[in-house]
Amino acid sequence: MSWYYRDIRSQQIGPVDDAAFAGLVRSGTVAGVTPVWRSGMAAWQPYQEIWAVSAAAESARSAEAWQLGGGDASAAATTTTTPVVALTAADVLAHLAYCSECGRSAAPEELAPIWGRRVCPSCKPFTLQRLREGLLRQLTAFRYAGFWIRVGAATLDYFIKLPVQFVVGLIAGVLLPVLMMRGGVNLGSPDYTRAQLLLNVGLQLFSFGFELGYATFFTGKFGGTPGKLICGLRVIRSDGAKLTYRRAALRAVAKLLNSFTLGLSYLIVAVDPERRGLHDFLCDTRVIYK
Numbered sequence: 001m002s003w004y005y006r007d008i009r010s011q012q013i014g015p016v017d018d019a020a021f022a023g024l025v026r027s028g029t030v031a032g033v034t035p036v037w038r039s040g041m042a043a044w045q046p047y048q049e050i051w052a053v054s055a056a057a058e059s060a061r062s063a064e065a066w067q068l069g070g071g072d073a074s075a076a077a078t079t080t081t082t083p084v085v086a087l088t089a090a091d092v093l094a095h096l097a098y099c100s101e102c103g104r105s106a107a108p109e110e111l112a113p114i115w116g117r118r119v120c121p122s123c124k125p126f127t128l129q130r131l132r133e134g135l136l137r138q139l140t141a142f143r144y145a146g147f148w149i150r151v152g153a154a155t156l157d158y159f160i161k162l163p164v165q166f167v168v169g170l171i172a173g174v175l176l177p178v179l180m181m182r183g184g185v186n187l188g189s190p191d192y193t194r195a196q197l198l199l200n201v202g203l204q205l206f207s208f209g210f211e212l213g214y215a216t217f218f219t220g221k222f223g224g225t226p227g228k229l230i231c232g233l234r235v236i237r238s239d240g241a242k243l244t245y246r247r248a249a250l251r252a253v254a255k256l257l258n259s260f261t262l263g264l265s266y267l268i269v270a271v272d273p274e275r276r277g278l279h280d281f282l283c284d285t286r287v288i289y290k
Contacts, residue, residue: 003015033240145287165210172199219252250283251280
């Protein structure tokens, strides 16, 4: 069986046979989130999904063989019955945790957090050694988005959102005087001034809500805002998983904290090895090239 995989630069490598592929897995070249493909697969998939389904199918075959053998280990070892396993990758991944380095499943409590990764006991010494040597980035299949490309994506998002906010503000600004005059309120009166203040507060609340909804919906649904997607970026968890709507909403709220630092916290992106901002640190997210 010939395998293909993509490296850190998303370049396709292969074909490699089963033995060579197993060696790549042992060396960490092919890790949990490395895209892999072989003949018969409909599309590229992360290695951890392929391994998970394979392990689940093997477990199911062993369990049925044990039952057919009446609990006899020798019968279970010699049976060739292969049951139909109604499992999908999503079903398996929903109940398993994975080592970010080797891709093998483990109990969540067995995985140690190391520099934004979840590492099994077998990989922990090797990962710590690589960390001490400053070579840990070579183990990841991600290509992190830098400071300027993210500035460009944020600028695109600003201009995409601007028409909506402008139209809402324009309509509100035109309607207020009309409604106040119809109500018999003088435009220079204290009542009109209070109405203007309330309108400004309402527009600010709308702006915050629109910002949060925009980021939450697009990031949770498509993996990134339109600006990021246009720039070829997406947002993921540290283990490569897609963000849920809940985590996307938390990330959107965390981005508001940057305003309290006058935007200076965005500079962290320029110096962090994985190009994380303050909101990425708080929500365990990464921005990578697709």
